[in-house]
Amino acid sequence: MxxxxxxxxxxxxxxxxxxxxxxxxxxxxxxxxxxxxxxxxxxxxxxxxxxxxxxxxxxxxxxxxxxxxxxxxxxxxxxxxxxxxxxxxxxxxxxxxxxxxxxxxxxxxxxxxxxxxxxxxxxxxxxxxxxxxxxxxxxxxxxxxxxxxxxxxxxxxxxxxxxxxxxxxxxxxxxxxxxxxxxxxxxxxxxxxxxxxRTLDTDVSALSAAQTNDWQVGWLPPGFSAQGVIRRPVPGDGVPPLQCLLFADGLARFSVFVEHLGGLSVEEAHSQLGPTVAVSRRLSARSGEVMVTVVGEIPLGTAERIALSVREAQEQASD
CATH class of the missing domain: 2.50.20.10 (Lipoprotein localisation LolA/LolB/LppX)
Structure with missing residues (x-):
């Protein structure tokens, strides 16, 4: 102790x-x-x-x-x-x-x-x-x-x-x-x-592993498992939906958001408000630039390591 x-x-x-x-x-x-x-x-x-x-x-x-x-x-x-x-x-x-x-x-x-x-x-x-x-x-x-x-x-x-x-x-x-x-x-x-x-227009699917069809979290803290994925439509023709991957260990939890930037200039960020941390990083994907953001009630260093591990699923499979 x-x-x-x-x-x-x-x-x-x-x-x-x-x-x-x-x-x-x-x-x-x-x-x-x-x-x-x-x-x-x-x-x-x-x-x-x-x-x-x-x-x-x-x-x-x-x-x-x-x-x-x-x-x-x-x-x-x-x-x-x-x-x-x-x-x-x-x-x-x-x-x-x-x-x-x-x-x-x-x-x-x-x-x-x-x-x-x-x-x-x-x-x-x-x-x-x-x-x-x-x-x-x-x-x-x-x-x-x-x-x-x-x-x-x-x-x-x-x-x-x-x-x-x-x-x-x-x-x-x-x-x-x-x-x-x-x-x-x-x-x-x-x-x-x-x-x-306001009613949320979401598509919630179960996850059996730390991935969706599009994105994979390469590293998870021990004990955390995937709880589901939420997809929310984004305005604009042909814009991929915002994806939110949910993880928990039974008490603590965090989410991984993947949002297509559509040419927008957005800075990476690290922040903490009370128990909630947010770590975002830009990532180049086959469909364009995306912003990966980890938000949850976990230590900042843990969130940073999770964010760095996010990859497109096919990319990780071919590594």
């Missing part, structure tokens, strides 16, 4: 030294995964870089296993997102940041058995969030390609009441935290998006 993680444990009041309880961290994570089938609604705050916003969340699971959730920003303009089975169906055109990128919280698809390969899982103790008793879990990365998580799970339902993302020094990068939670099903009206929620 690094000095940063030791400081984190000490900052939690020596919770890392709490004796083992009857339940294991793996048991709680499995319960958290199963809790995605519950109906609930509440208000949570989102914090990064010292800025806060508050959001209403409605979540419903139907008898056919379909999950629907709607998020409405309560501060300023009433921006919103509607998701079905984890896929964004509509969002306000002005909504920016991770809440617009599909990271509506809490929405994690966990493979608990695999997760322990990439994170050290620990029970840290107890807390109280939104007036409810919670169990605190720590997930420390086993390599430098992901961040640590601190999860506060509702003791009754295992719903995540609070989620904190931490860098290698144990400093907070991002926080989601419920301020109120009701275990009741939303109404059909609650789940109906407003007129300003």
């Amino acid at each position: 690094t000095a940063g993680w030791r400081a984190w444990c000490l900052g939690l009041g020596m919770l890392c030294a709490v004796p083992a309880q009857a339940e294991t961290a793996e048991d709680w994570l499995q319960r958290m995964h199963d809790a995605s089938q519950l109906d609930y609604q509440g208000v949570f705050i989102y914090e990064r870089n010292g800025s806060f916003s508050s959001h209403q969340l409605w979540h419903a699971a139907t008898m056919h296993g379909e999950r629907r959730e709607r998020l409405l920003q309560l501060d300023g303009p009433a921006h919103e997102v509607l998701r079905v089975n984890g896929r964004t169906r509509c969002l306000s055109s002005d909504l920016q940041g991770p809440l617009a990128e599909g990271q509506v919280w809490p929405a994690r698809e966990l493979d608990v058995g695999q997760l322990a390969n990439w994170y050290v899982l620990r029970l840290l103790g107890s807390s109280r969030v939104a007036g409810r008793d919670a169990v605190v879990l720590g997930l420390l990365p086993r390599d430098p390609h992901r961040h640590a998580f601190e999860l506060h799970l509702d003791r009754q339902t295992a719903l995540p009441l609070k989620s904190v993302l931490l860098n290698e020094q144990g400093q907070m990068l991002e926080r989601f935290q419920f301020t109120s939670l009701q275990l009741q099903a939303p109404t059909s009206t609650d789940l109906q998006p407003g007129a300003d929620c």
Whole structure:
């Protein structure tokens, strides 16, 4: 354990030294995964870089296993997102940041058995969030390609009441935290998006490997796997669609965007805002210049290495 993680444990009041309880961290994570089938609604705050916003969340699971959730920003303009089975169906055109990128919280698809390969899982103790008793879990990365998580799970339902993302020094990068939670099903009206929620015209396909028919990611951090590819039409005759390749390790995730530039002059860039990094690089393709951009909640160096590995699939096959 690094000095940063030791400081984190000490900052939690020596919770890392709490004796083992009857339940294991793996048991709680499995319960958290199963809790995605519950109906609930509440208000949570989102914090990064010292800025806060508050959001209403409605979540419903139907008898056919379909999950629907709607998020409405309560501060300023009433921006919103509607998701079905984890896929964004509509969002306000002005909504920016991770809440617009599909990271509506809490929405994690966990493979608990695999997760322990990439994170050290620990029970840290107890807390109280939104007036409810919670169990605190720590997930420390086993390599430098992901961040640590601190999860506060509702003791009754295992719903995540609070989620904190931490860098290698144990400093907070991002926080989601419920301020109120009701275990009741939303109404059909609650789940109906407003007129300003723009339907996304996307073609979502599954991926069995880290590639589409056109592009391949040559290097992935251990534990990350392809989750799907989204293709979005781009205005203009004969312009190839924007492609977005999705990857995750069960907690952390990132996307690789490939966009044809069409003669535009665009500079390469490296940036970080809170937990989210963005690394873009120009790449010459058979169909012209493209911009490859890696966006996600991963360390900057990891994103840079991923971006450098992206190639046209046929090019890589012939190397």
